[in-house]
Amino acid sequence: KNEVEQSPQNLTAQEGEFITINCSYSVGISALHWLQQHPGGGIVSLFMLSSGKKKHGRLIATINIQEKHSSLHITASHPRDSAVYICAVRVDNDNNDMRFGAGTRLTVKP
Amino acid sequence: NAGVTQTPKFQVLKTGQSMTLQCAQDMNHEYMSWYRQDPGMGLRLIHYSVGAGITDQGEVPNGYNVSRSTTEDFPLRLLSAAPSQTSVYFCASSYSRLDGEFFGPGTRLTVL
Numbered sequence: 116k117n118e119v120e121q122s123p124q125n126l127t128a129q130e131g132e133f134i135t136i137n138c139s140y141s142v143g144i145s146a147l148h149w150l151q152q153h154p155g156g157g158i159v160s161l162f163m164l165s166s167g168k169k170k171h172g173r174l175i176a177t178i179n180i181q182e183k184h185s186s187l188h189i190t191a192s193h194p195r196d197s198a199v200y201i202c203a204v205r206v207d208n209d210n211n212d213m214r215f216g217a218g219t220r221l222t223v224k225p
Numbered sequence: 226n227a228g229v230t231q232t233p234k235f236q237v238l239k240t241g242q243s244m245t246l247q248c249a250q251d252m253n254h255e256y257m258s259w260y261r262q263d264p265g266m267g268l269r270l271i272h273y274s275v276g277a278g279i280t281d282q283g284e285v286p287n288g289y290n291v292s293r294s295t296t297e298d299f300p301l302r303l304l305s306a307a308p309s310q311t312s313v314y315f316c317a318s319s320y321s322r323l324d325g326e327f328f329g330p331g332t333r334l335t336v337l
Contacts, residue, residue, distance in 0.1 A: 158328035215267030
């Protein structure tokens with residue numbers, strides 16, 4: 116079983132819909148990251164969280180440390196939001212390794 | 226700032242050939258890392274460095290070597306390429322191991 120699980124694997128939405136992507140992890144962490152990978156392949160860091168909630172524009176990320184769960188929400192989705200969204204955790208061990216989920220492929224149709 | 230740059234963008238090798246993937250950053254970041262990304266799998270850490278002269282193995286280090294002679298550069302060497310090393314390789318950097326990482330554009334490598 117992967118240490119970081121994302122759901123769903125694929126998600127198709129209509130423009131304007133509210134999107135939720137979930138991430139569960141099974142290890143102790145010092146931080147959780149949400150990344151966005153565009154169709155061209157580039158990876159951009161969206162959020163780094165260690166508790167609570169962060170908001171940037173139409174993107175909201177939440178984390179529940181006790182439940183080992185995080186969600187990424189996109190409000191008023193737009194076709195330009197189409198990308199792969201990756202959850203990653205910084206493991207709380209001597210190495211502070213990063214562990215990545217397999218990603219959620221989001222397609223927003225106009 | 227150019228951020229994190231990687232060369233080449235694409236490369237095709239024959240089994241047994243060697244090559245070096247280049248990575249450079251101009252943000253004075255101490256921490257640099259190399260990942261590979263394969264279909265259906267998350268990014269996996271190959272090697273990392275916490276500063277010039279210091280490198281360590283990640284999750285999948287076999288078949289790869291790294292060195293860090295300067296803060297800016299962190300090349301990844303494939304010693305004898307194998308088809309299993311066909312992948313997309315990303316270099317990343319951050320101020321420290323606990324910070325969010327900046328990713329390079331990636332190198333798509335095919336080993337025939």
